[in-house]
Amino acid sequence: MAITREHELHKRRSGRNVGLALVLVAFIVLVFGLTIAKVQSGASLQAYDHSYRPSLDPDNVRYPQR
Amino acid sequence: MTDIRADISYSDEKEARFSDYVALLKPRVMSLVVFTALVGLIVAPGALHPIEALAAIIFIALGGGASGALNMWWDADIDRVMKRTSGRPVPAGRVAAGEAMALGFALSGISVIMLWLATNALAGALLAFTIFFYAVIYTMWLKRATPQNIVIGGAAGAFPPMIGWVAVTGSISIEACLMFMLIFMWTPPHFWALALFMKSDYHKANVPMLTVTHGRKVTRAHILVYTVALIPFALAAGFTSIGGPAYLLLSLALNAVFLQGAWAIWRRTELQAEADGYAVEKRVFRFSLAYLFLHFGAFLAEAALSRLPAYAEFAASFKILELF
Numbered sequence: 001m002a003i004t005r006e007h008e009l010h011k012r013r014s015g016r017n018v019g020l021a022l023v024l025v026a027f028i029v030l031v032f033g034l035t036i037a038k039v040q041s042g043a044s045l046q047a048y049d050h051s052y053r054p055s056l057d058p059d060n061v062r063y064p065q066r
Numbered sequence: 067m068t069d070i071r072a073d074i075s076y077s078d079e080k081e082a083r084f085s086d087y088v089a090l091l092k093p094r095v096m097s098l099v100v101f102t103a104l105v106g107l108i109v110a111p112g113a114l115h116p117i118e119a120l121a122a123i124i125f126i127a128l129g130g131g132a133s134g135a136l137n138m139w140w141d142a143d144i145d146r147v148m149k150r151t152s153g154r155p156v157p158a159g160r161v162a163a164g165e166a167m168a169l170g171f172a173l174s175g176i177s178v179i180m181l182w183l184a185t186n187a188l189a190g191a192l193l194a195f196t197i198f199f200y201a202v203i204y205t206m207w208l209k210r211a212t213p214q215n216i217v218i219g220g221a222a223g224a225f226p227p228m229i230g231w232v233a234v235t236g237s238i239s240i241e242a243c244l245m246f247m248l249i250f251m252w253t254p255p256h257f258w259a260l261a262l263f264m265k266s267d268y269h270k271a272n273v274p275m276l277t278v279t280h281g282r283k284v285t286r287a288h289i290l291v292y293t294v295a296l297i298p299f300a301l302a303a304g305f306t307s308i309g310g311p312a313y314l315l316l317s318l319a320l321n322a323v324f325l326q327g328a329w330a331i332w333r334r335t336e337l338q339a340e341a342d343g344y345a346v347e348k349r350v351f352r353f354s355l356a357y358l359f360l361h362f363g364a365f366l367a368e369a370a371l372s373r374l375p376a377y378a379e380f381a382a383s384f385k386i387l388e389l390f
Contacts, residue, residue: 012081019084030121034184037117 086155090138090166091131099130099226105362106230106245109308109369114234121184122233126226129177129193135170136201139163147271185233192232196225213276220253244303251296252358255289255328259351263344286332293328297321313364320357327353
């Protein structure tokens, strides 16, 4: 008897692995889609990026930068 | 040279399939959660991005599934005794109780955090409270402690449309509360009608169902009382932004039939019920499912009707209507 013989047990485990893989792929696709949706409908995406930008400071709203 | 023969027998009957893990999430309960949450999400004023809406529904359903897994972990001893539940993955030995617990906790965390990120914090908090309510308040405490278990436990099943509404609006309103109350008040007559013709199961498991602790006559009276109490909430929803004339007409008819059924159950004696194999109780139980489905279907229909002018305007703006 070859040690590599396919057992019914292996089929079950393979089914479980494939199922879990599909769930994980679906989750990744969903999170990616959510990210795109959030970015598309998001508010201002600007940030300070390590240096102070007066145009983004709420205190400067009365004197907006041109 | 010795001939070694290893006689390894492995009982793979108890090895779990993927479907066993799906069964832990109670897919039939999840389908009701998906439907009512979807209605709450659609009828709410405003709109989510379609992908956000899809994510919200998936994670609300996953949260419901997580509480189902926690319920199966905690209730494995009861499930083992009852005929209806003895084939579930944990009592049947295909999934270890600890695995069900781990799955329940993991999915709870994932679903709450993801719903929060996809929509808003209040929706996530409500989902967390729903899971806590079902797993701890209902499953661990009330179910084995009081015959009013399903009355209070029914709140867990009533939250999904409110979560769907909050996912869109970010706040709780009278409409969300009425959708909650509709399911909350509907649950007792629905389950007690089932308990009347499934008596032996709950009795064997020592679950204090009203039929066991207070008798069947009292249960019949409770079904009528809760059905009467349900009607004002069902009709009141018709006068809010999610209702309308079509909803009100349908609701009036459905409540009349439900009340007539509850009245018939109250008037019957056990002898009469046993004589016809609990025909009325079974009919009312089946009708109660249609009652809830049609009420939420009517909310959807009203939302579609009220948005028709907006859709027509939208279509006209793209000159699609010129094609016809």
